[in-house]
Amino acid sequence: SYELTQSPSVSVSPGHTATITCSGDKLGNKYACWYQQKPGQSPVLVIYQDSRRPSGIPERFSGSNSGNTATLAISGTQAMDEADYYCQAWDSSTWVFGGGTKLTVL
Amino acid sequence: VQLQESGPGLVKPSETLSLTCTVSGGSTSDYYWSWIRQPPGKGLEWIGFIYYSGSTNYNSSLQSRVTISLDTSKNQFSLRLSSVTAADTAVYYCARGTAVVGPADAYYFDLWGQGTPVTVSS
Numbered sequence: 001s002y003e004l005t006q007s008p009s010v011s012v013s014p015g016h017t018a019t020i021t022c023s024g025d026k027l028g029n030k031y032a033c034w035y036q037q038k039p040g041q042s043p044v045l046v047i048y049q050d051s052r053r054p055s056g057i058p059e060r061f062s063g064s065n066s067g068n069t070a071t072l073a074i075s076g077t078q079a080m081d082e083a084d085y086y087c088q089a090w091d092s093s094t095w096v097f098g099g100g101t102k103l104t105v106l
Numbered sequence: 107v108q109l110q111e112s113g114p115g116l117v118k119p120s121e122t123l124s125l126t127c128t129v130s131g132g133s134t135s136d137y138y139w140s141w142i143r144q145p146p147g148k149g150l151e152w153i154g155f156i157y158y159s160g161s162t163n164y165n166s167s168l169q170s171r172v173t174i175s176l177d178t179s180k181n182q183f184s185l186r187l188s189s190v191t192a193a194d195t196a197v198y199y200c201a202r203g204t205a206v207v208g209p210a211d212a213y214y215f216d217l218w219g220q221g222t223p224v225t226v227s228s
Contacts, residue, residue: 031212090213095152
């Protein structure tokens with residue numbers, strides 16, 4: 001079965017750019033999306049189709065996908081961006097999630 | 107459109123977990139209606155989906171125990187997970203899956219319920 005791998009944790013200073021990666025075999029040939037989940041809340045879609053932002057998601061969230069790696073970047077990171085982030089892709093008619101990355105804003 | 111999960115919060119081991127998701131403010135057409143769970147302190151696990159046409163697909167690790175059904179007249183879809191154990195303790199989310207079909211197909215969950223916690227314990 002297809003697997004997506006994320007680093008367990010990433011730290012960033014306020015105002016700097018946070019980069020969260022997601023790796024999978026030939027992931028660049030698929031579309032990746034990203035969810036943000038804050039404690040006690042449901043996940044929220046922040047990026048879909050590699051780089052598109054849903055309505056209401058700030059412009060500081062951006063995404064890319066090439067080769068074996070999809071990347072979520074958060075520019076000008078704010079304290080409110082501290083959360084768990086999950087990547088997701090579609091493979092063989094199944095939805096696949098990465099293990100999640102905890103973003104800490106120090 | 108909103109999604110709301112409902113069902114028992116406590117299920118005994120070996121019994122069947124049953125949850126329902128009510129879709130309000132919209133219809134169940136044209137989407138992949140899915141269940142996803144999250145064990146305490148862990149990540150998201152996709153359980154399965156039912157397409158509005160009635161076709162289903164399940165996570166291979168749960169396939170022998172899972173059934174997802176759709177009741178279009180009530181705008182609801184349901185999850186049944188049989189022979190539960192403590193490992194099935196989790197927050198269960200229902201979600202709406204959207205597909206964008208093209209040279210590469212994009213599938214993502216653009217709408218989630220608030221989640222309902224289920225504990226498996228005697």
